Amino acid sequence: MREARRGGDCAPERGRPEAARPELPAPARRGGDCAPERGLLPALRALLRGRIVVMGIGNPLRGDDGVGSALARQLQTWLAATSAATAAGLTVLDAEEIPESWLGPAVAARPDVILLIDAVALGAEPGAAALLSAGELGGPVLYTHRTPLRPVVDFLAHETGAEVALLGIQPGPLDWGEALSPALSAAAADLLLLLIEVLEDACAAPSAPEAIAC
Numbered sequence: 001m002r003e004a005r006r007g008g009d010c011a012p013e014r015g016r017p018e019a020a021r022p023e024l025p026a027p028a029r030r031g032g033d034c035a036p037e038r039g040l041l042p043a044l045r046a047l048l049r050g051r052i053v054v055m056g057i058g059n060p061l062r063g064d065d066g067v068g069s070a071l072a073r074q075l076q077t078w079l080a081a082t083s084a085a086t087a088a089g090l091t092v093l094d095a096e097e098i099p100e101s102w103l104g105p106a107v108a109a110r111p112d113v114i115l116l117i118d119a120v121a122l123g124a125e126p127g128a129a130a131l132l133s134a135g136e137l138g139g140p141v142l143y144t145h146r147t148p149l150r151p152v153v154d155f156l157a158h159e160t161g162a163e164v165a166l167l168g169i170q171p172g173p174l175d176w177g178e179a180l181s182p183a184l185s186a187a188a189a190d191l192l193l194l195l196i197e198v199l200e201d202a203c204a205a206p207s208a209p210e211a212i213a214c
Contacts, residue, residue: 040167041194043131047165048202050112052090054195057118057149059097063178064126064171067188068117069096070180074192075199082200089203099152103159111162116149120168127187128170137166167191 056072059065072094079092091109095102099116106114122130134153153164169191172181180188 040129040131040191041198044167044194044198045201047131047163048113048115048198050089050202051110052199052202053093053106053109053111053114053162054091054199055093055095055099055102055106055114055116057095057097057099057116061177063173063175064181064184065097065119065174067119067169067171067180067184069094071117071188071192071195074188075195078192078196090199099149103152103155106156107159111160114156114160114162114164115167116153116164117167117169118149119171120166122168122170124170126170126172126181126183129187129191130168132166132168134164134166 054072054075056068056070056075058068058070060069072092075092076094079090091105091111093102093105120130120132122128124130134157137150137153149166153166156162157164169184169187172183179185
């Protein structure tokens with residue numbers, strides 16, 4: 001099990017990077033160590049393999065709470081334009097604030113890995129991100145909406161045998177009727193590029209089931 005990426009006040013880079021798919025210096029969240037090589041990129045590469053379900057969670061009508069849902073929609077747009085082979089090994093679900101209603105499709109995908117994306121109160125700057133293992137979700141993780149994720153994680157792990165992890169993103173304003181804040185929009189753009197890079201590599205890996213290739 002990977003080390004927890006929690007601790008320290010690591011803030012992400014602001015704004016969209018110039019390169020198409022850079023290795024973003026996202027906060028490592030490991031004991032205050034913010035070195036890029038200990039950040040999200042290697043952690044996501046180690047996690048994402050085989051058949052993958054990505055589930056975005058959050059209320060799109062409540063400001064930064066909707067960041068997980070927004071990333072899921074953006075990934076769905078990318079997935080619709082990518083190869084059929086990639087689509088065969090990857091399922092992206094926009095669960096909004098009712099992840100319990102999307103358990104059936106997640107289980108039906110027969111995943112090896114399930115990545116949840118949600119706004120989480122990490123005690124960091126808005127836009128900071130942390131990759132949390134299923135075991136960490138029983139600790140002091142504060143979600144920004146009414147649905148606790150622990151029962152969802154336990155059910156998915158039990159029914160699929162998949163490794164379940166949470167990509168938590170520190171939100172800013174949670175005002176009703178508002179879009180994502182500038183800080184979260186910038187962080188989401190960076191995370192989208194990072195996720196696409198890792199998912200493309202994962203689906204092209206020789207170890208992927210049924211010769212999934214991009």
